[in-house]
Amino acid sequence: MCKIISIANQKGGVGKTTTSVNLGACLAYTGKRVLLVDIDPQGNATSGVGIEKADVDLCVYDLLVEDADVKKVIKTTQIENLDVIPATIQLAGAEIELVPTISREVRLKRALEPVKQQYDYILIDCPPSLGLLTLNALTASDSVIIPVQCEYYALEGLSQLLNTIRLVQKHLNSDLMIEGVLLTMLDARTNLGIQVIDEVKKYFQDKVYQTIIPRNVRLSEAPSHGQPIILYDSRSKGAEVYLELAKEVVANG
Ligand SMILES: Nc1ncnc2c1ncn2[C@@H]1O[C@H](COP(=O)(O)OP(=O)(O)OP(=O)(O)O)[C@@H](O)[C@H]1O
Numbered sequence: 001m002c003k004i005i006s007i008a009n010q011k012g013g014v015g016k017t018t019t020s021v022n023l024g025a026c027l028a029y030t031g032k033r034v035l036l037v038d039i040d041p042q043g044n045a046t047s048g049v050g051i052e053k054a055d056v057d058l059c060v061y062d063l064l065v066e067d068a069d070v071k072k073v074i075k076t077t078q079i080e081n082l083d084v085i086p087a088t089i090q091l092a093g094a095e096i097e098l099v100p101t102i103s104r105e106v107r108l109k110r111a112l113e114p115v116k117q118q119y120d121y122i123l124i125d126c127p128p129s130l131g132l133l134t135l136n137a138l139t140a141s142d143s144v145i146i147p148v149q150c151e152y153y154a155l156e157g158l159s160q161l162l163n164t165i166r167l168v169q170k171h172l173n174s175d176l177m178i179e180g181v182l183l184t185m186l187d188a189r190t191n192l193g194i195q196v197i198d199e200v201k202k203y204f205q206d207k208v209y210q211t212i213i214p215r216n217v218r219l220s221e222a223p224s225h226g227q228p229i230i231l232y233d234s235r236s237k238g239a240e241v242y243l244e245l246a247k248e249v250v251a252n253g
């Protein structure tokens, strides 16, 4: 059975893309069949798995706006078992172009339907906003992973995200669940990180993953080489923690 998971938080730079790419690659590495869907016009997940945006002819825009055949939009990657639906800057127009269209929030869900059973996991890397692109992702998903950066104001804006999730549950996708909350970019040298962990655990309780992602330079270098961390440096701390996270995600069913 395929599980579709959005990686979402409207706050920018909290580790959504790093998590989508590396969780996706680690799940694939452990033998799961994974499709990574980039639904952010920045296209960072696309380049993060080594796809040159200039070489992309059909992207998620064509899927959402032009009703393109999903099989023609999917690209294989350098990692076995990991495919990607790429995004380019063309997607920036979709948010506005979709507004007057019928069933504008269910387009991604419908587009993924024909290929769903070919994958164990479909991970959707969301943009830092709660607009139509994120709504499409949440409507298509079984669950959401919320990355939270171990920083001041970590919980700020989360009530807005939770509210959006509730609205989607009420009107578009009653089955949507919170898969887990992932603490990211922990700087173990400061007390602040520990405080944030306590605060987030108090709020989300057992929804918080045991795995906490530390700040790791190798994780921040890997995207410029177009490689997930397990290819770029399989012995790094970054690779170790994302493999742990993949195990946790699988164990949670
Ligand atoms: N654990 C980490 N250690 C070090 N650097 C990290 C880590 N996680 C993410 N980064 C870096 O922090 C920056 C933001 O991360 P990322 O792009 O994953 O966030 P995002 O939530 O997808 O951002 P956006 O909201 O713009 O889409 C990137 O430069 C990334 O390489």
Ligand SMILES: [Mg+2]
Pocket (backbone or CB within 6 Å): 016, 017, 018, 040, 044, 126, 127
């Ligand atoms: Mg991103």
